[in-house]
Amino acid sequence: MKDIEQLDKARERVIETIAQNMGLYGVTPSVGRLYGLLYFKNEPMTLDDMKEELGMSKTSMSTAVRHLLELKMVEKVWKKGSRKDLYIVNQDWYQTFADFFAIKWRTSISINVKAMKKSIEELHGILNSESVEEGIQKTAKQDIEKLEHALEYYEWLNRVVDTFESKDIFKHIPK
Known part of the structure; x- marks a missing residue:
């Protein structure tokens, strides 16, 4: 016993x-x-x-x-x-982690990219406005640059997630 x-x-x-x-x-x-x-x-x-x-x-x-x-x-x-x-x-904890990582990050990436693209579109609208103040125009341009840089990060992160979904991650970091 x-x-x-x-x-x-x-x-x-x-x-x-x-x-x-x-x-x-x-x-x-x-x-x-x-x-x-x-x-x-x-x-x-x-x-x-x-x-x-x-x-x-x-x-x-x-x-x-x-x-x-x-x-x-x-x-x-x-x-x-x-x-x-x-x-x-x-039982494969490696694959469980890879699946979890991909599921969660794909969702997060999608939400963030959608919000950033919409904001960039709105910021371009501000820049195209005839009555926009110089200070607002400068800030809008800076924000667009920041968001475009962030979108590059999310493109990279999508490639990282691709390595998990394709199982290529295990070629770089073997089980």
Whole structure:
């Protein structure tokens, strides 16, 4: 009995640490606990299994699993004879990080680039105005230069994300 208690204690330590650090992935500690639970399971689990193990509602489990699926941290699997959805954790932490990085950065890049392009367009509108004051015109030109420089950064960052999505990152920094 003591060995099983030590095994559970060792696993629980890792699960709690994962749960505490899941904020990096934008998820709550309870989602992190679910990930940790799935990580140590050697077989797929249903939402009912997860609910029973963690004492959370089936709705909460469903939401947590959906979030982990979106981050590609868990996968839905099929098992002969089972009608329920089954889930396993993606064991490849390297790929999980690469997927997460790409998902989050693509979103951020898109939002920032869109805002900057719109602002550049508006700033050009100011420059094309016949009644623009000299000081405003100078500031608008400076802002356009800054934003165009920032857009170059986002082009570079898109190429970085490309290396994660294509898995070329692992050629430069092997697993």
